[in-house]
Amino acid sequence: MTLTGNMLIGRQAVAGRGTAIRAIDPATGAVLEPAYPGGSPAQVEQACTLAWEAFTAYRETSPAARAAFLDTIAEEVEALGDALIERAVAETGLPLARLQGERGRTCQQLRTFARTLRAGEWLDVRVDSAQPQRQPLPRPDLRQHQVALGPVAVFGASNFPLAFSVAGGDTASALAAGCPVVVKAHVAHPGTSEWVGRAVARAVERCAMPEGVFSLLYGAGHEVGIALVSDPRIKAVGFTGSRSGGLALCQAAQARPEPIPVYAEMSAINPVFLFPAALHARSEALAEGFVASLTQGAGQFCTNPGLLIAQRGEALDAFIAAATGQLEKSPAQTMLTPGIFDAFASSVGALARHAKVRRVASGQPGDGPNRCQAQLFVTEADAFLADPALQAEIFGAAGLIVQCRGAGQVRAIAEHLEGQLTATLHLDEADHDAARALLPTLELKAGRVLVNGWPTGVEVCDAMVHGGPFPATSDARSTSVGTAAIQRFLRPVCYQGFPDALLPTALRQGNPLQLRRLLDGQREA
Amino acid sequence: MTLTGNMLIGRQAVAGRGTAIRAIDPATGAVLEPAYPGGSPAQVEQACTLAWEAFTAYRETSPAARAAFLDTIAEEVEALGDALIERAVAETGLPLARLQGERGRTCQQLRTFARTLRAGEWLDVRVDSAQPQRQPLPRPDLRQHQVALGPVAVFGASNFPLAFSVAGGDTASALAAGCPVVVKAHVAHPGTSEWVGRAVARAVERCAMPEGVFSLLYGAGHEVGIALVSDPRIKAVGFTGSRSGGLALCQAAQARPEPIPVYAEMSAINPVFLFPAALHARSEALAEGFVASLTQGAGQFCTNPGLLIAQRGEALDAFIAAATGQLEKSPAQTMLTPGIFDAFASSVGALARHAKVRRVASGQPGDGPNRCQAQLFVTEADAFLADPALQAEIFGAAGLIVQCRGAGQVRAIAEHLEGQLTATLHLDEADHDAARALLPTLELKAGRVLVNGWPTGVEVCDAMVHGGPFPATSDARSTSVGTAAIQRFLRPVCYQGFPDALLPTALRQGNPLQLRRLLDGQREA
Incomplete structure (x- = not known):
């Protein structure tokens, strides 16, 4: 297998029609093959259209099915073997051991979100039972859970070519939430991105997930990124990078007819x-x-x-x-x-x-x-x-x-x-x-x-917060590392007076997912 | 007791130095006394300064102390008796019975947030215990809970002079979260606002809460509101009103050197x-x-x-x-x-x-x-x-x-x-x-x-969502009615490697608040 320079738009591996980028080995200055032509506006649009079409089916998949999908992505990333690590070394100048460790972290992160999905806490199920006899007015049956926001644009980070790029924390948490993902690869490591993108595509196929649940785009300048964030079918953005880059995305997101949340992790001196x-x-x-x-x-x-x-x-x-x-x-x-x-x-x-x-x-x-x-x-x-x-x-x-x-x-x-x-x-x-x-x-x-510790080394766990007040991030109410990151891509919906047969599975009377619901003000044991 | 036309800036009842507003009885067209002079830029700033100063002590009060404060506000609103309802009828043209009902709902809402505070679920405590033996690296002790965002600007709504105004849902949920509140009264019902504001002020005094935890401003045009949202000490905004009004506040909040979240409930045809x-x-x-x-x-x-x-x-x-x-x-x-x-x-x-x-x-x-x-x-x-x-x-x-x-x-x-x-x-x-x-x-x-119901009538409970995608609200990830509304004014903080003596109470080893924590991935019974 060799790198092709192709983007992944849904099931298709296609060459971009825009300006090409090439990776540079920073250790030597050598330009690396192949060229990665960037996406054209039509190609960005196509990826977003497919993501939106996939959203209908994907958000309705069971938490267990999405968990299996994340586990499969981890397997496929591991199956890339040395080719992935060698290319990542060449594109980033990072030491081999660091990148091997980062691959482990990336796969562990995917599996952690799989476990989180299965545990179900993220659904935050709340039930207020009907009180038909209440005076002066009866209370209807009311149930709440969390639903996926929609397709998410993810921007790969320069400094974590694996753990915060194509199948990194933003992608893992968005996919876990039920959101299709369109990744804009970081210009510095397109080859690493292609390898991982192909691993994700194989997982999509193995798990029979809908086409368009994942796409991978390249782009030389800001055009592809801004087009992506401006597309009406994109409903949230995950970004790790510079302050100017993050603020530009926030501005584009606010300028839309329908503004969307941007989770930009931007700058800190810690x-x-x-x-x-x-x-x-x-x-x-x-x-x-x-x-x-x-x-x-x-x-x-x-x-x-x-x-x-x-x-x-x-x-x-x-x-x-x-x-x-x-x-x-x-x-x-x-x-x-x-x-x-x-x-x-x-x-x-x-x-x-x-x-x-x-x-x-x-x-x-x-x-x-x-x-x-x-x-x-x-x-x-x-x-x-x-x-x-x-x-x-x-x-x-x-x-x-x-x-x-x-x-x-x-x-x-x-x-x-x-x-x-x-x-x-x-x-x-x-x-x-x-x-x-x-x-x-x-x-x-x-x-x-x-x-009495040092801030480098960010644990992927329930209690982690990798976030903070502006300008550390654009949204202090969130974290981009740890299981709470899934909440960024969810919103609550309330169901009032529903017959059991029409309720989402998580909210049904018999509690088929065996969740610890907040039932009439009490947490279930 | 009579109405004075004074604003409340911390402990001081003071006349505004800006343009005055007067309420109009919409049933007759009669102009009502007294006049309500609006806040000057310096007065807005003073309210924000006091709110910021109060924040330090207020956010550290115990959930139980804040719950007692909310209960006391409800008592004081009830103690206003007929004077409040009569003025509200005159200012809004709403029927007496409706306003009596709305007062009941307002006080119930305050008491519901008091109960929510005492139950403690809102703190979302997560603990990942240290694993000193873990290979290749030990895991430190990591604990997360939610902390208050900071002073909140609340805008009174025209259509709920009690339940979504001075001591309404936005104020109740912000105060519950540990955030001081600066209210901009709606121009249509300044007298109702003054009565309720005085009730809140009495509760501040009875509960010995810090000065500045609550202020009430009037203003004729948009100046007071925009000045409030632009003040660097304000950290979030709650608003219910028109689409144009909500979007103007969003724009002001985004234009700040430090952008802040705006929860604007704007328009819907349901x-x-x-x-x-x-x-x-x-x-x-x-x-x-x-x-x-x-x-x-x-x-x-x-x-x-x-x-x-x-x-x-x-x-x-x-x-x-x-x-x-x-x-x-x-x-x-x-x-x-x-x-x-x-x-x-x-x-x-x-x-x-x-x-x-x-x-x-x-x-x-x-x-x-x-x-x-x-x-x-x-x-x-x-x-x-x-x-x-x-x-x-x-x-x-x-x-x-x-x-x-x-x-x-x-x-x-x-x-x-x-x-x-x-x-x-x-x-x-x-x-x-x-x-x-x-x-x-x-x-x-x-x-x-x-x-098989009708959308009017919004229950205040755990499962309610009074929110929705843009332009229904500016932030679909939130609700402005129901106990989940408290989450709008919180952000997560992680504590790594802390000695027990320095941890916030909710996170201490002995779990003194007896919360059902997410402990090493498992919800405590």
Whole structure:
């Protein structure tokens, strides 16, 4: 089997009729075959039409059938074997082991949504029984559950070519909810996308799912993405990427005659707060943990800890010295794309030239193109508070340490921050009171708050929140990782006075799906 | 006690510094005292500042404390006695009994949210326990619950001066969620708003809630509302009203540096489908039910059944004849405001002049100003499908019957409809197959689907959905009536690796609130 450069529109593998993209191996700069011609407006429309047609049948499939479908996608992704990983390495410059791990995570994610579907909590079934004798008016029988929103446009992310791309978290949660998916592949890894797309297509066929439940498009510029989000048959959008990209999609979605929800995970600097007792007790260990988290994967994570806040003093000096030592040893790593490398180099250069910022460490220089040389900067709280530009995300392994004169300035920094995906606290028992004073602020700023851990590494589970207030995401009420992500693609419908024979299965009197319903105000055991 | 014309900004009763409004008794046209000067930009800002300051303490109050607060608001509203109802009658032209009923509903709604708070399901607690031995990486302890979004701007609705105004559903659900509320009173009933506002203020004092948890503003034009929605301290908006008003608020909310969610319940014509067997069996009873629902409260309900769809034939002719007879007997009723009456008269006039629409009945003429004379029109499916203007909402007792040539046209109408709050089916057992074919379409169009009932009368309960796809609302994922309405003002936060002492109460190891948590994938009994 070889890569073809074809899009997948429903059951058809077809060449795009628009401008072609080609992947680049960022480790060498080599251009990779084949070419991936982008979708024409008619091809985008065709994918959306098929998705809409598939929606009728797909949303009526049983949770068990969709669970089997997700499990089958996982199997088919695994069956791609080394070809997938080799292409992903070539297209992203990410290490083999990381991509093998990411494939495991992607398949586990699909299977987690399968389990979630079978458990049925996501249907949120509520029943208020009829009270025909009630005065002054009888109460009718009322039942509520969640139904699928409609076809979803999913945008592949540059930094997770598997776990947040063609069969990643957005696709898995949308398919779980009963929504067909049209994926716009990320320009940086079309080959990886084609492999995974073909795996999904095989699962569609094996599970006899309706044609159009999945399509995969390429596109060079913004046209395909904007056309997709503007198509009236698309009812929601999942996106992980830059702030400007996310905001452009939000704008397109709002400009439609019928606006639709956009779940865009956009930018964060993921502040880390070091409290005095912890910093005093273990500045070296903290420095080691910080640099490891900061430089992991060349810092190309949404949850990369780009900002560290602590009070001035000997302990912080020791931390900075240790972090400097660690970071200077850190090897250069290939970044995902030449564009990402250029943006990193330019942002780091601007920060280094900033009058109020001091560079304290640089990692090992690179020996090839697109190599990320890690960077560590220090500034003062006053300077940070005075210049909003200092909290702009730098995508890559660059950290800024903010030195504060006291707890009051630490708090001022916390209050000054934009919305974040995560906020991290390192503390000992003696720091509890100080942490308790800061937590209410952080809870309003971030989707996830960590104690004595590092924000990179996002667990796929029920309790995860990978989200947060604007501009971390466009919708703080949601998460894009974890089982609650399914809720993004659902809406409630109430059925009043229905005969049992016409009710959706989940709502029938006999509770055939054996759900724990909210029945007359009580949760069923 | 008399009305003062004062706004309530936190603990202060203050006169507005902007243009004044005065209520008009729509039954007589008389202008009512006192004048209600509108808020100045500085006063709007002051209310928002106080709300933000209150948020810190208010969101940390226990669910039990907020429940007691809501119960106290209900008590204080009841303690207003006849003065409230008399003023509401004068300001709205609504009958005494209706307003007494609406007061009961309003207080029941507050108490329902109090019960919901105590039950704790709304916190959606999820716990994934640490797995320190897991390979290749240990799993940290992860816990999730819901936290309040922040201060909420609530806009009073013209047609529910009590149940969807100052202490109505939006206010009750926002306060339940832990969000301070700044209410912009509807211009049509400032006196009713002042009475209820004072009741809420007394409850704030009795329950020792922080100042600023509630403020009440007046305003003549759009300025106060737009200023409120644009204020950076406001984090969500609840609105019930016109499509143009709702869309203007959505636009203002999206134009902010930090966009915020708007829950606008805007417009619907609430289609009713009469199936052949039911229509044949009981055309007269259906006609009676339809006209009763259409004319109730002069048709001034969001869920008023403004559209009726059925197949042509003798049974429909009999239905139309019976409905005509019923409607012609229906007495004229005072509408809420001169503006609403003028809009109704103008829309009805335009429909009567429409080349493809036939007026079949008019209700009794009025004997004073602003009297709604009910109207019934008939058109053909082809005409309805050809002219989108025919599905514009007419706020008031005006119904349009669409005659179809067969089941295919009925389905075409259903597919042609915009998003709706409700869709209603009247059917007998012989109609089940036909209904089953239509239900998937209706489920995508409406928030609530009814069988053999009428859409007016919206139960406040767990299973209710008063919402629906655009343009029925600006956010189909939510409901503005029923206990699920609290979810609009919440967002999830995840706590990773927290020592028990720093966790929010709901998430502590010992489960002190005795919640049924989702613990390691299983719902606790």
